[in-house]
Structure formats: structure tokens, C-alpha cells
Amino acid sequence: MPRFAANLSMLYPELDFMDRFEAAARDGFQGVEYLFPYAWQADDIAAHLRANKLQQVLFNAPPGDWDRGERGLACLPGREQEFRKAIARAMEYAVALDCPRVHVMAGLLPEGKTVADVQPLYIDNLRWAAAEAAKVGRDLLIEPINGRDMPGFFLSRQDQAHAIVEAVSASNLKVQFDLYHCQIVEGDVAMKLRRYLPTGRVGHLQIAGVPMRHEPDLGELHHPYLFEVIDEVSAATGWDGWVGCEYRPARGAVPNGTSDGLGWMRGPAR
Numbered sequence: 727m728p729r730f731a732a733n734l735s736m737l738y739p740e741l742d743f744m745d746r747f748e749a750a751a752r753d754g755f756q757g758v759e760y761l762f763p764y765a766w767q768a769d770d771i772a773a774h775l776r777a778n779k780l781q782q783v784l785f786n787a788p789p790g791d792w793d794r795g796e797r798g799l800a801c802l803p804g805r806e807q808e809f810r811k812a813i814a815r816a817m818e819y820a821v822a823l824d825c826p827r828v829h830v831m832a833g834l835l836p837e838g839k840t841v842a843d844v845q846p847l848y849i850d851n852l853r854w855a856a857a858e859a860a861k862v863g864r865d866l867l868i869e870p871i872n873g874r875d876m877p878g879f880f881l882s883r884q885d886q887a888h889a890i891v892e893a894v895s896a897s898n899l900k901v902q903f904d905l906y907h908c909q910i911v912e913g914d915v916a917m918k919l920r921r922y923l924p925t926g927r928v929g930h931l932q933i934a935g936v937p938m939r940h941e942p943d944l945g946e947l948h949h950p951y952l953f954e955v956i957d958e959v960s961a962a963t964g965w966d967g968w969v970g971c972e973y974r975p976a977r978g979a980v981p982n983g984t985s986d987g988l989g990w991m992r993g994p995a996r
Contacts, residue, residue, distance in 0.1 A: 762789075
């Protein structure tokens with residue numbers, strides 16, 4: 727069985743953010759992830775991690791002005807200094823939270839620009855950021871995201887992301903492989919797991935049911951089989967990453983809605 731991390735930005739929506747750590751631990755999670763920690767003091771988050779014996783496995787670098795629709799800075803011309811400040815802030819939190827990896831969102835393709843126009847800047851920014859992250863022993867991740875949930879996002883396909891990682895050529899830059907996004911954009915998820923996990927370029931996996939982004943046992947993907955594929959490839963290659971549960975509970979923010987929906991994780995052996 728893969729190691730599952732609770733995404734506290736999406737799970738336990740009925741609870742205040744800081745109360746979600748205890749809820750995740752109570753449900754048997756040993757790792758947590760979320761979008762952004764910057765609204766809270768790192769020391770306060772670290773205290774909740776310690777109190778609940780949880781490992782922080784992932785969060786995102788600052789993405790620009792999220793509330794105004796920005797979804798990352800790495801591919802945006804003219805925002806290089808802001809990008810560098812964002813990486814510096816993310817590394818401060820990563821060290822304070824003992825978090826080994828940080829997701830760097832690419833950003834939305836600027837109006838009038840093509841992928842080819844901004845890809846050199848994206849690669850340069852990632853190369854600089856990976857070098858900074860290496861100084862404090864952290865990995866950086868890039869994630870292909872589907873254009874239905876995030877129209878105009880620069881990075882959308884697994885092959886595109888892996889080509890970027892190869893072009894940057896930094897050992898601590900890896901791909902965040904979200905099975906939900908992959909199924910929507912290109913499908914053939916099991917074969918992509920078999921292809922990419924052995925490369926050493928995948929640093930993290932995420933799951934959600936397709937198409938509604940609810941629990942993984944709801945929708946068109948058969949996650950028990952995919953978990954078996956992950957276990958099989960992990961045993962053969964030594965891949966030991968986490969699987970982030972980045973989904974919206976189908977029951978919403980009702981009390982115990984997240985916990986009651988965890989049958990897919992607690993069920994009998996497959």
C-alpha cells in the first residue's frame with residue numbers, strides 16, 4: 727500500500743486549518759500536504775506537526791497574487807525578482823517545517839505568448855531555484871495541471887514536464903505526477919506510472935476521483951489497480967514517495983465528512 731498524505735487545503739473543510747492536523751492523524755495519516763502555509767507562522771505549524779506525529783511532505787511556493795487569479799510566477803516575463811523572493815520564502819518554511827519538497831507552480835501563459843516564447847525563461851528560473859533549494863537540501867517539483875481546472879496553465883502533460891526536468895538538469899528538480907490531472911489531459915495513467923516512476927524524476931504523486939475530484943473510489947479511475955501498479959513499480963525500483971490525497975470530500979464540509987469517506991483507504995486488502 728502506498729504512503730498517503732492528507733491534503734489539508736481540501737480535506738476536513740469543516741475544521742479550522744490548524745485543527746485539521748489532529749483530524750488527519752486521528753484518521754491514520756502520517757504525512758500531510760497543503761497549498762500554502764504563509765498565512766500562518768511556521769513555528770505554529772511545526773508545533774502541530776510535532777504534536778500529531780505528522781510529517782510535512784509538500785507545499786507550494788508563493789504563486790503570485792492567487793486571489794487575483796495568478797497561478798505561479800516561473801514562466802512570467804518581468805517577474806523574475808518576485809519569483810526569487812518567493813523561492814527564498816518557500817525555503818525558509820521548508821527548513822522550519824522539515825519539509826523535503828516544494829512545488830513551484832509554472833503560471834498561466836501570458837496573453838499573446840506561446841509556450842515556446844516563455845519556456846527559456848521558465849527553464850532559467852527553475853535552474854536558479856533548484857540551485858537555491860539544493861543549498862538547504864530540498865527538492866523542487868513541477869506539476870502538469872489540466873486546462874479544465876486551470877485554463878491557460880503553462881504545463882499540462884507528463885512528457886512536457888519530464889522534458890523540462892531533463893533540460894534543467896538538476897538532480898533535485900522532479901515531477902509532481904497528479905493522476906487526476908493526467909487522466910483528464912491524456913489518460914493511460916497506469917502505463918505512465920510504469921514509464922515514469924522508474925526514471926527517478928517523479929518526486930510525488932497525487933490522487934482524486936475523475937471527473938468530480940472527490941474520493942478516489944468515485945469516478946472513472948480504478949484506484950485499487952493503480953495502487954497495485956505503484957506498489958509493484960516501487961518494489962522493483964525503490965521509489966518511496968508519498969501519494970497526496972488532493973480531493974474535495976463528496977460530503978462537503980459536514981462533520982466527519984472526510985473521515986466517513988476514507989473507506990477506500992481503510993477497506994480490506996486488495
